[in-house]
Amino acid sequence: MKKLFSGFVFFAGIVLILAACTTTSKKSENVAGLSGDSLNVAVNLAQQYVDSGKLAGVSLMVTRNNETALRKTYGYADVQNKIPVEDNTIFRVFSMTKPITTVALMTLYDEGKFKLDDKVADFIPEFAATQVYNAETKTLEPQNTPMTIRHLLTHTSGLTYGWDQKAYVDSLYRVTGASGWDATLADKVKILAGIPLKHQPGTKYEYSVSIDVAGYLVEVISGQPLDVYMKEKIFSPLKMVDTDFYVPEEKHNRLALLYNQGENGTLKGPDDPANDNFKKPAVLFSGGGGLVSTIDDYSRFARMLLNGGELDSARILSDATVAMIMSNQLPEGVNYENGGSYGLGGSVNPEKGHYGWSGAASTHFVVDKNNNMVIIALTQYMPFNIEYALKFVEKVEDALIQ
Numbered sequence: 001m002k003k004l005f006s007g008f009v010f011f012a013g014i015v016l017i018l019a020a021c022t023t024t025s026k027k028s029e030n031v032a033g034l035s036g037d038s039l040n041v042a043v044n045l046a047q048q049y050v051d052s053g054k055l056a057g058v059s060l061m062v063t064r065n066n067e068t069a070l071r072k073t074y075g076y077a078d079v080q081n082k083i084p085v086e087d088n089t090i091f092r093v094f095s096m097t098k099p100i101t102t103v104a105l106m107t108l109y110d111e112g113k114f115k116l117d118d119k120v121a122d123f124i125p126e127f128a129a130t131q132v133y134n135a136e137t138k139t140l141e142p143q144n145t146p147m148t149i150r151h152l153l154t155h156t157s158g159l160t161y162g163w164d165q166k167a168y169v170d171s172l173y174r175v176t177g178a179s180g181w182d183a184t185l186a187d188k189v190k191i192l193a194g195i196p197l198k199h200q201p202g203t204k205y206e207y208s209v210s211i212d213v214a215g216y217l218v219e220v221i222s223g224q225p226l227d228v229y230m231k232e233k234i235f236s237p238l239k240m241v242d243t244d245f246y247v248p249e250e251k252h253n254r255l256a257l258l259y260n261q262g263e264n265g266t267l268k269g270p271d272d273p274a275n276d277n278f279k280k281p282a283v284l285f286s287g288g289g290g291l292v293s294t295i296d297d298y299s300r301f302a303r304m305l306l307n308g309g310e311l312d313s314a315r316i317l318s319d320a321t322v323a324m325i326m327s328n329q330l331p332e333g334v335n336y337e338n339g340g341s342y343g344l345g346g347s348v349n350p351e352k353g354h355y356g357w358s359g360a361a362s363t364h365f366v367v368d369k370n371n372n373m374v375i376i377a378l379t380q381y382m383p384f385n386i387e388y389a390l391k392f393v394e395k396v397e398d399a400l401i402q
Contacts, residue, residue: 030401032064038399042392043072046377049388050075055362055379056259056267057085058388059295062396063303064373070396071295077256077380080269087296090247090255091378092278094289094359098211099325100234100243100301101226101287102153102345105214106321107233108221116150116329120157120213123220126193132158133169133196140196147201149217152210153344154329158197159208169198179209181277181284185226188284189216202331211345215287226285237314238304240297245282245290252279255292256380258361267381289360295378298365302374305355306367326355326369364389371400 028036039062049055057075061068073085108114114123121128127147131140143158151157162173173179178191192213198206215226222229227245235243247255255278262268270276278292293301300311305326309317317325328341328348336342341350346357353370362381367374375396377389 032067032069033401034062034064034069034396034399035401038395039070042395042399043070043074045395046072046388046392047074053265053267055381055388056269057089057256057379059085059087059089059091059376059378060392061295061299061376062373063299064371066303066307069373077254078269078273079257079259079267083253085256086254088242088254088294090242090251090292090294091363091380092258092359092361093291093293093298093363093378094361096293096298096357096359096363096365097287097289097291099305099345099357100230100291101211101215101218102325103301103305103317104218104226104230104234104287105149105153106317106325106344108218110318110321113221114149116153117148119146119148120152120217121146123217124189124193124213126190130193131196132200133198135168138168143197144200145202147197149214150329150331150344151201152214152217154331154334154342155205155208155210156199156202156331156334157208157210157213158199158201158203158206159192159210159213160198160206161208167198169196172196179212181282181286181290183284185212185216185219185284185286189213203334205330205334205336205342209288212286212288214345215285218287226287227282234301234316235297237316238297238300238311240293240300243291243293243297243301245285245292246280247278247292249279255279258380258382260382295376298378299374299376302365302367302376306369306372306374326367358384358386358389360384362386362389364393366393368397371397 028040030036046058056079060072062070077083077085077089134141147157162170162179164170172195176191219226257269259267259269304311304316308319309322325344329344330342341348346355348355354366356366358364362385363378364386365376375393377392
């Protein structure tokens with residue numbers, strides 16, 4: 001009996017060892033034409049930014065062929081209270097609002113309400129008299145080519161953000177509060193129209209409040225507030241249930257805290273989380289940076305673009321209009337940063353088939369038309385740094401099985 005028992009123990013040990021070896025060497029399953037092992041590498045790379053204390057938490061998603069290939073959350077939405085990032089965590093997407101505002105405006109284009117090369121002043125008369133500041137002569141001059149809607153959507157309007165501490169026009173933005181969020185969209189646009197343009201329209205790319213003006217165009221042309229129009233034409237049809245210009249009280253516990261770099265390189269959260277502006281109804285509906293969203297919501301928006309304007313039988317835009325949004329629309333002779341290309345409301349890489357943009361709190365998304373894929377990486381960290389997201393995108397692209 002002892003021999004029999006000893007033999008059984010020996011045999012069971014061998015089985016356990018073999019099972020352990022099998023588990024250790026087991027490869028992750030491939031999904032949607034992507035290598036599971038390579039996707040794990042991409043996730044681990046992003047997680048390293050959390051483990052090293054550079055980010056509080058991340059939410060990652062990859063969809064391909066309308067199938068979820070990867071969904072991963074890691075780290076905390078609130079470090080101090082140990083509240084983890086969840087699938088339904090709400091993020092401030094800031095400038096990732098711009099592609100959504102672009103889509104809102106282009107729904108009106110599809111309805112024949114305007115053409116891209118129409119003058120902005122045809123809809124906002126105050127811009128007809130807006131002059132251009134010549135930095136060389138330090139004089140004002142008329143617009144050589146009137147500002148158009150295409151100029152707004154490509155940041156070639158001559159508007160700016162007011163960030164350049166050495167530029168005269170930028171100083172006027174700061175003095176007047178032109179790019180602040182403390183008044184209605186209509187009031188801010190009137191202030192902007194009274195400030196000289198920094199460049200002649202159509203001559204130079206400069207990141208700016210142009211998409212905020214485009215948001216006001218939505219209000220003027222549609223006759224509805226921007227938040228109402230977006231909900232009716234985009235959020236409701238696409239079932240983007242958590243995307244809005246503020247977070248209602250019943251969802252406050254789902255809003256991730258916004259972190260920055262504190263002393264000794266450690267993460268620092270807000271002093272008073274309850275006093276977050278995004279927890280209050282918006283005064284200004286900023287089409288350039290005012291939305292909050294979840295990774296599921298934004299994925300639905302991005303997949304709509306990938307599918308040529310439609311998702312789950314909800315048609316938002318025509319195929320032709322989406323193709324225009326996702327192709328280079330810069331005026332002739334104008335280049336995006338580092339000689340790149342820019343579509344409508346987002347950058348494009350024609351060679352890779354990419355369209356995408358980022359947000360000030362280090363959020364990022366890519367629509368990869370060539371590979372029928374959407375890649376999204378969300379966190380809440382300022383100042384802007386999407387190194388983790390760019391590396392994540394690169395590794396996901398490497399996971400494609402040829």
